[in-house]
Amino acid sequence: MNEQILGIHHVTAICDDAQTNLDFYSGVLGLRLVKRTVNFDAPESYHLYYGDYSGRPGTLLTFFAWPGIRRGRSGTGQVNFTAFAIPPGSIDFWKGHLARNDITATEKPPRFGEDLLGLTDPDGMSLELIETEASPGFVPWKDGPIPAEYAIRGLHSVTAEEEGYERTAKLLTDALGFHLAQQERNRFRYKIGTGTAGKTIDLLCTPDTQRGIVASGSVHHVAWRTESDVTQLTWRNKIVELGYNISPVMDRDYFHSIYFREPGGVLFEIATDPPGFTIDEPLEELGTHLRIPTWLEPARSQIEKLLPPLHLEQKAVL
Numbered sequence: 001m002n003e004q005i006l007g008i009h010h011v012t013a014i015c016d017d018a019q020t021n022l023d024f025y026s027g028v029l030g031l032r033l034v035k036r037t038v039n040f041d042a043p044e045s046y047h048l049y050y051g052d053y054s055g056r057p058g059t060l061l062t063f064f065a066w067p068g069i070r071r072g073r074s075g076t077g078q079v080n081f082t083a084f085a086i087p088p089g090s091i092d093f094w095k096g097h098l099a100r101n102d103i104t105a106t107e108k109p110p111r112f113g114e115d116l117l118g119l120t121d122p123d124g125m126s127l128e129l130i131e132t133e134a135s136p137g138f139v140p141w142k143d144g145p146i147p148a149e150y151a152i153r154g155l156h157s158v159t160a161e162e163e164g165y166e167r168t169a170k171l172l173t174d175a176l177g178f179h180l181a182q183q184e185r186n187r188f189r190y191k192i193g194t195g196t197a198g199k200t201i202d203l204l205c206t207p208d209t210q211r212g213i214v215a216s217g218s219v220h221h222v223a224w225r226t227e228s229d230v231t232q233l234t235w236r237n238k239i240v241e242l243g244y245n246i247s248p249v250m251d252r253d254y255f256h257s258i259y260f261r262e263p264g265g266v267l268f269e270i271a272t273d274p275p276g277f278t279i280d281e282p283l284e285e286l287g288t289h290l291r292i293p294t295w296l297e298p299a300r301s302q303i304e305k306l307l308p309p310l311h312l313e314q315k316a317v318l
């Protein structure tokens with residue numbers, strides 16, 4: 001039994017229009033829609049999951065689509081940058097690809113020796129593409145718009161902005177198994193183990209920045225991977241002992257979740273690797289049908305009427 005936190009499980013963010021979101025993440029960035037479901041707490045709205053072909057934990061970015069929601073505000077107490085791993089030498093491809101698709105990419109100075117591009121999604125969410133040797137072992141989406149040799153490999157890291165970083169750092173290192181790996185000015189990089197892609201969180205200490213507002217274009221929470229239901233309960237007990245409020249185990253169908261807020265204000269989740277996305281759809285059909293939890297099936301026809309249509313069309317200009 002591996003009781004360690006294994007890395008990032010998924011990042012969940014908020015968008016306005018589901019179709020615009022799909023066109024961008026699947027159509028342009030080439031992530032596969034691996035589950036089309038609803039927000040279990042608000043079933044009249046979509047919850048879209050993107051990842052590699054197999055929907056492996058560590059490659060997943062998910063969105064609550066809440067049409068008409070106001071724009072969020074970037075600030076402290078939030079994850080403000082979500083970074084994907086791209087293969088070494090692929091930045092020029094990405095610069096050209098994004099330009100051809102009318103997306104502005106910004107070259108940022110190398111970070112801890114790795115080259116990166118910054119960009120924003122249609123809701124203003126800040127993303128980064130970071131060239132890294134570390135491979136999270138992704139499975140390429142053969143029918144996707146991006147040639148496999150350039151494709152996004154999964155999540156690289158998240159950057160949380162914090163007014164003060166010490167208490168968050170203490171939680172990461174004393175409880176969750178991270179260590180301070182690197183530091184550059186006000187950026188503190190924490191890794192699990194060797195810190196290959198998907199096992200890294202940066203804390204950016206910005207005491208003069210105003211507090212963020214979570215709405216469209218914001219990260220809602222970041223989830224950390226645990227091996228099983230048994231290890232999740234061990235984590236739950238440990239976090240209760242540390243004095244945090246933590247949710248009971250919630251069944252999210254594709255994984256089981258517990259939630260708590262870290263001292264700086266970012267919502268953390270600990271999610272199980274199993275059962276995964278093939279529990280209700282075969283691998284080759286992931287994301288092609290609306291899947292809803294069994295307890296919502298009696299309301300399926302009403303739910304389907306409330307959800308806007310969603311088309312899986314690839315939009316990228318190559």
Ligand code: ZN
Pocket residue numbers: 010012221223257269
């Ligand atoms: Zn989550």
